[in-house]
Amino acid sequence: MLVMEVKEKLEKEYYDLPVGENGRDDEDMILWYLKDRRFSVEEAIAKLTKAIKWRQEFGVADLSEDTVKSIAKTGKAYVHDFLDVNDRPVLIVVASKHLPDVHDPCDNEKLCVFLIEKALSKLPAGQEQILGIVDLRGFGTKNADLSYLTFLFDVFYYYYPKRLGEVLFVEAPFVFQPIWQLTKPLLKSYASMVKFCSTETVRKEYFTEETLPISFRD
Template sequence: MALRQMLRKDTPGSSCTACPGRRWRSVHCPRRQTIKTCAVGPQLATSIPIAPGLRPEPWTNAPIQQNALAELQKRFSADAAPPDEATMKWYLRDRYFDVEEAEQKLRSMLKWRQTFQPQSTTPQMIAAEMASGKAYVHNCTDKYGRPAIVIRTKLHVTGQFPINDSKRLAAYLIDSAISRIPPGGEQIVGIFDLRGFTFAQNADFQFAAFMIEAFFEFYPRRVGQVLFVDAPWVFFPAWEVIKPLMRKYASLVRFLSVSELRSEFFTSETLPPDFK
């Protein structure tokens, strides 16, 4: 049930149409078809700057970490389908190697995936809401090697679609973005385009609560940063409601302008088309 990356060889001679001069890397998503994503090549881990935002604790194979992993594996040993080692390590890193907290959070995620079944979502199941254009996974990573989910908030109209359908679309996009993380990377970035946001139509607190839960319970620390672009003044009353729900993770959020997004996070070739 881990969200692994299974990387295949680059297609000879192919290139990224959104990022001229870069090659496509074929990425196999374990629950769907092979997809293509822009990659910066084998030097990614050493050539990109350290990303801002909240990252998980590093795995160093220190004795305390190895002991925590052994204890967590023991706790799941009687389960019919225990999570794999990579998933256990990720949750230990997220919980600062506290086995009790890692187990609790990991079981919560496994229960959600068993009941909600996001891994069974097909493009056809979310086609209607996807066609609204409210969100997509950008073809290229940012300067820090992170796949980006772009959310056009003005196109998310509260109540237009059943809440479970919106949750399914969100999980599908997060899984898709994670499957596109290049070698050496670990996280994704969420970009909320707040231009045109109105409180009456777009302030969906039920969906926002799910997104917070998903980002920090079901996909802990996979979202390294949340960028709020060109937030209008009418957004801030909604933010005052959402911010306390995020607790310490509110520090992941950065308010910035389109020009700052262009200069700090993307190149002219890799910038999402919404911000060109």
């Protein structure tokens, strides 16, 4: 079995990596990365070791409501209380509240990773992906942050592969278009997951009346 082969190689060649949940002996994680790399053992090991090292260096296990409390208070991003109609946890970003000149980039990154972890912890049985919603109403040049947008997609590509099912860019204003043109080539395959849509689409196609986020209600 390929999972065991990866596990044994990691134990032999990367014995200093942590073990346990999200560690080098986590069979579910190993299988996920094997699937992501089309069952190439070498490619899975390369991506997996990079992800485990990143989790350790970033301090993912130490993130909590308390550690991100001050930046979370801005309301710039949160995990919605309800799943969408496809049973996916929902991560909402309010772009107009993202102020790169005011907020510490490290705090932004910690909040981002904390919320991804929180959304994934809400995955129901049989569901493997989450929905991202970027609310672009009120977005202006002061909210533009190419490096943060790139960080966000890099995190999903390298460390949470195939966890992002779809990203909705809601009510994108004209000023957002040049930023998107700059970002799009950096997003690799994730660019095809982005769907530009209206608040009406969010209401009608992704939620029921009971589960619709408050900010998208009439």
